[in-house]
Amino acid sequence: MHATGVKRTAAVSVATLALLVLAACGDGSGQGGGTSPPPDNRVPSTEKPAPVPDDARILAVKIDNVRAARPPTGLDRADIVYVEQVESGLSRILAAYSSDVPSVIGPVRSARESDLELLRQFNRPTLAYSGAQSRLIPLIEAAPLDALPPSKAPRAYFRGGDRPAPHNLYLRPGDTPYDSSGVNAAESIGLRFAAPPAGGKVVKERTVRYPAARFTFTWSADQQRWLVAMDGSPARTADGKRLSAANVVVQDVTVRPSAFRDRSGSPSPFTETVGSGSATVLRGGRAYNAEWGRDKAESRTVFTTPDGKRMTFASGQIWIVYAAR
Secondary structure (H helix, E strand, O other): OOOOOOOOHHHHHHHHHHHHHHHHHOOOOOEOOOEOOOOHHHOOOOOOOOOOOOOOOOEEEEEOOOHHHOOOEOHHHOOEEEEEEOHHHOEEEEEEEOOOOOOOEEOEOOOOHHHHHHHOOOOOOEEEOOOOOOOOHHHHHHOOOEEEOOOOOHHHEEEOOOOOOOOOEEEOHHHOOOOOOOOOHHHHOOOEEOOOOOOOEEOOEEEEEEOOEEEEEEEEOOOOEEEEEEOOEEOEOOOOOEOEEOEEEEEEEEEEEEEEEOOOOOEEEEEEOOEEEEEEEEEOOEEEEEEEEEOOOOOOOEEEOOOOOEOEEOOOOEEEEEEEO
């Protein structure tokens, strides 16, 4: 069965069991500000990180993010939104879907070397992308993922008429071999949805700057979400809905030149997601200092509080923004 965004019976059963266990243990699942408990596909995890589920099938889509490519379609339904720097100081998005897969996603753009390292923490994900330079293709083919460019699934891609190429390529996940498991992509790599840690600093806004792009996240007490702005303008979906996040992680990483260049000769940045460093987690109108660590490519990224406990996240979408340190 193709991805339809509807949870499978197995996923519901697991979620129901988790809720019963939480109820028996008296474990709270509320968020800051008195928000309601998370829906069953975002059930708080246990204190001890669970192994990656064997059926946690993730669809990762490389999404164009320059002004000419906006607004995006289906980005608001991703479990995790990764933001990374690309050539000429611009940004691009890698969106991870599993618990809720929309019928159309885009605009789809080309893959980068950084994506291959980032995606190693997932259990053989499917990567949808418009293409890649010839020198990178062997690395993509050798990576432990299912590559899904238009050449492998021509019926799944189409060109929209609302904007010029190359910013008008879209994906229909239902016409691909990808089959959603309904497991939340964030939980599949050990991120925990639970009550916030103690402390944190009240923050109304946070901006992350790239050489030629910037993202601003503004807390909305009414919506209990971080409203997203790109390059100074409110970010919206193709149907006019404001993009927002329950959580924003600003992860300080090393960004260095790779061995690849784009068509104009600009070096492609490589974002190192293996290693360790500091991070800031925004949730519930507060900012929490955190540390991140990932000792090897096949390991999952772990976020911890200054006292060494695992960081917890509010129910909902997580944006992870890679910031050069």
